[in-house]
Amino acid sequence: MRQIKHPTIDQVELTDIMYALADPTRLEIVTLLAKAGRKMTCGEIDLNRPKSSMSHHFKILRSAGLVETLIEGTEHMNSLRLEEIEQKYPGVLNAVLKATAKS
Amino acid sequence: MRQIKHPTIDQVELTDIMYALADPTRLEIVTLLAKAGRKMTCGEIDLNRPKSSMSHHFKILRSAGLVETLIEGTEHMNSLRLEEIEQKYPGVLNAVLKATAKS
């Protein structure tokens, strides 16, 4: 079962995270993952956009180090890399999530 | 003395802030302003780029609500809108500044 490659946390730049979160669709994906607090498939995160568009956004979230995707069968299980990011950039992601949680 | 218009804090979207901070040049401007903790002219913030490029980045920082620019004579005095942004998005900007302060 071939898995997707992710950046190690030390490869993650702050500007990568900012860039990934600058898109409303991606911010919503991240918010939904945080609210759920569990792994979710791409299909579960339905924002009324074509698969290819969603896949594009997931790819950017992964390359920014925000999301980890594990392949399980035909499904891709996505989760936030919250702890790792908090370790490297304390408070950043949590503050963003606190802000999006209100709306 | 005609002043530049800025968005009110309630007009500032989180994605605007993320977008503005996603550019390394702009993140550096914001970091320098925070470190200085005072108003700075555009000229003081010398990142070895042409005036027009710097002006462009300041414009985006202003439109994102991150920077306030007051015209004083021929100089444009820039400052971070830290308190306002902290009020609306608690922890976000401070966490980013804490991250950039280390490097």
Added chain:
DNA sequence: TCTATAGTTCTATTATATTCGAACAATGAT
């Protein structure tokens, strides 16, 4: 093996951003 499912990758189109020289505007000083 055939089929369905989940998601990626390819490709093209369109939209946005970045960069920076040159021209411009506003102020202050001589």
Added chain:
DNA sequence: ATCATTGTTCGAATATAATAGAACTATAGA
């Protein structure tokens, strides 16, 4: 008035990103 200073705006080139249909890959199940 003229000139220097500070920064903006314009314009055009180049680069990067978003969008989405179509083809493709990998796995699971019948």
